[in-house]
Amino acid sequence: MPDDSVNTLPGVSYVMPVLNEVTHVRAAVDSLLAQDYAGPFEVTIALGPSMDGTTELVEELAAVDSRIHVVDNVVGSTPAGLNLAIRESHYPVVIRVDAHSVLPPDYARIAVETILETGADNVGGLMDAQGTTPFERAVARAYGSRIGLGGTKLHVGGEAGPAETVYLGVFRRDRLLEVGLFDEEIKRGQDWELNRRLRSTGGIVWFTPRLKVTYRPRPNLYRLARQFFSTGIWRGELARRFPASNGLRYFAPPVMVLGVVVGTLLGIAGIVQAIVGAAPWLLWGFAIPAFYVLIVLVSALLWGRRDGFRSFCWFLVVLPCIHFCWGIGFVLGYLSLTRNITAHTGR
Incomplete structure (x- = not known):
């Protein structure tokens, strides 16, 4: 991290894995370009083998803005894409972005301020699910209810402080490299597992309600069922691997x-x-x-x-x-x- 005596802000690298997200990726990228953060930044998109027009859209976005870089994620998985994007980026603060997420304009500024104030290795906030159809609004309500996803801070909010895990994450790059980045064998729940390693090596994972990210739920019952079946499988796998x-x-x-x-x-x-x-x-x-x-x-x-x-x-x-x-x-x-x-x- 930069010395406090230097009157400059650290650069931030937005990293985003993308696979078959033509409906949402433009809004996600636009929210990064609209950040009010005064420091330098770059956007690195790890593009998986998409078949819905995502490839063409991402290439179009990169062609009109030199701050957007695209790397090929031939594996296609989220952790592999994140690691590729992190390795191809350069700045000391790494901001994870999901193609379904829309960051508010002050997200990067608040996140960097919080990292500098708390000394945390990872800072994150609230996943604010917002739907546009009756089905999506029902999913969003389920996400934000204590009976839906367990009532954790990243879904229902809470006071700022150390946390087990947070939504997405704004990381110190040096600590990411130190603990070995994301585990590419873990296809879901990789955030929780990475935060577990950060905490086990003396680091701090910090939740702040000031960070609130709009999340777009799955648009139909089939995709929702598939999402949660997959999430459940990997949560069970992680519970078996790390019982304590x-x-x-x-x-x-x-x-x-x-x-x-x-x-x-x-x-x-x-x-x-x-x-x-x-x-x-x-x-x-x-x-x-x-x-x-x-x-x-x-x-x-x-x-x-x-x-x-x-x-x-x-x-x-x-x-x-x-x-x-x-x-x-x-x-x-x-x-x-x-x-x-x-x-x-x-x-």
Whole structure:
């Protein structure tokens, strides 16, 4: 980091992995070019093998602005793209950007100020999910509710201070290189794992609510289910690899999934008991899925109804989709039953 006596701001390198993101990448890049940060900057895009017009769009953006550089990410995964972009960049502050994110104009300025004030190795803030359709608004509400993604600071906010992990991240380049960059074997959850290494080597990961990044949710149920199934697989894999570093909240969705499945099976067995003339006491098993349905309904009334009736209806579908896809994926990943899947679930 530069000496405080030097009256200059450190340069920042924005690094962005991109794969099949033609709908969102222009807005993400525009938000970087519109930053009010007074120091020098560069944008390095790691372009994966896209098939939706992303390649042509990114090349067009780079052709009209010399501060935008493109590197080929032939692997296509997020951690591989991040590492390529970091190695090709030059400035002492590295700002991770997602193609689905839109940074507010003061993001880089506040982040660099926070790094200089706190001495943190990584600074991040709140993932502010914002949807444009009833479905996306329902997903955004689920993200921002405590019942949706566990109520962590990066989703619901909180006071500034040291944190386990943060959304995206603004890093000191020297510390990134020191701990070995992102683990390219981990296709999802690589942020959490990198922050674990930073903290284990004496570094500070700092959350500040002043950093608020607009995030665009997946546009349909299929892509949402795929996202959370993949995320669950890798969260289970990480829980198995690093058992001492995982909080109890990571086990809530898989426990819920197992409970609902077991309860439903017991209830069905109770129906069989009634048919054969035995005491149908196993019907009490239906109490578990009934209780979960009640939780979903109450959550929809508390959060899902805020964006209109259509979003309310979608919330009733979105919340179980997130819970069950994440929970099933977690169980499979934790039991190491997805070796052939995880190699292809980087996005």
